[in-house]
Amino acid sequence: MTDHAYQDLVSLDIQEPIWERFFTVNPLVLVGTRDPGGEIDLAPKHMAFPMGWDNYFGFVCSPSHATAANIERTGEFTVSYPRPSQLLFTSLAASPRQGDGKPVLSVFQTFPAARVDGELLTDAYLHLECTHHATFEGFGRNILITGQIVAAHVAKDALRSSDRDDQQLVHNSPLVSYLHPGRFFSIADSNAFPFPKDMKK
Numbered sequence: 429m430t431d432h433a434y435q436d437l438v439s440l441d442i443q444e445p446i447w448e449r450f451f452t453v454n455p456l457v458l459v460g461t462r463d464p465g466g467e468i469d470l471a472p473k474h475m476a477f478p479m480g481w482d483n484y485f486g487f488v489c490s491p492s493h494a495t496a497a498n499i500e501r502t503g504e505f506t507v508s509y510p511r512p513s514q515l516l517f518t519s520l521a522a523s524p525r526q527g528d529g530k531p532v533l534s535v536f537q538t539f540p541a542a543r544v545d546g547e548l549l550t551d552a553y554l555h556l557e558c559t560h561h562a563t564f565e566g567f568g569r570n571i572l573i574t575g576q577i578v579a580a581h582v583a584k585d586a587l588r589s590s591d592r593d594d595q596q597l598v599h600n601s602p603l604v605s606y607l608h609p610g611r612f613f614s615i616a617d618s619n620a621f622p623f624p625k626d627m628k629k
């Protein structure tokens with residue numbers, strides 16, 4: 429029986445990272461921090477997600493990235509959830525640094541965060557402002573940086589409300605998903621999830 433189950437499976441070599449061998453669905457956000465010289469830094473992250481049901485946010489980062497060092501130093505960061513129309517900007521934010529900063533960021537339109545010292549991407553549909561909560565090491569090459577959300581701002585067209593149909597909302601204000609490795613998807617169509625009766629969170 430077991431042999432039959434494995435017949436159509438390929439067991440991967442776990443001595444190597446497995447994540448390039450298939451696609452997974454991920455979010456895509458821009459994490460905003462302040463460089464030591466005062467310039468803003470924005471960096472795309474796809475390993476980025478709510479840390480539970482309460483107002484905490486986390487993302488996986490390389491400790492060698494300026495984003496990690498900036499958060500360690502300043503104790504705060506922002507998160508902007510771009511729209512599909514902003515995908516090119518989101519990608520360009522991963523351009524290599526020249527000297528102390530990323531020159532490409534000078535063409536980005538941003539506005540100041542309200543509660544932390546940081547910038548948010550203009551026209552993104554969701555903005556989070558976070559204070560550094562804790563950083564966790566021990567995942568091989570990467571670290572998990574978590575923050576407490578101290579302010580959140582949603583574009584009016586993306587805000588859920590009881591008098592608005594969720595399906596229509598997603599259709600009118602599409603979401604972007606990063607399909608690792610190296611593909612993306614614009615989500616305008618969605619279906620109500622078939623939750624089991626009496627499910628508890």
Ligand SMILES: Cc1cc2nc3c(=O)[nH]c(=O)nc-3n(C[C@H](O)[C@H](O)[C@H](O)COP(=O)(O)O)c2cc1C
Nearest residue numbers: 469471472473474475488489490493494495522523
């Ligand atoms: C689509 C995409 C997704 C990425 N996701 C991550 C991620 O989840 N974690 C990470 O550490 N780097 C990720 N990167 C790489 C960083 O964004 C990139 O190295 C960036 O330039 C780092 O900037 P910094 O040194 O200013 O922090 C991603 C890059 C792209 C293009």
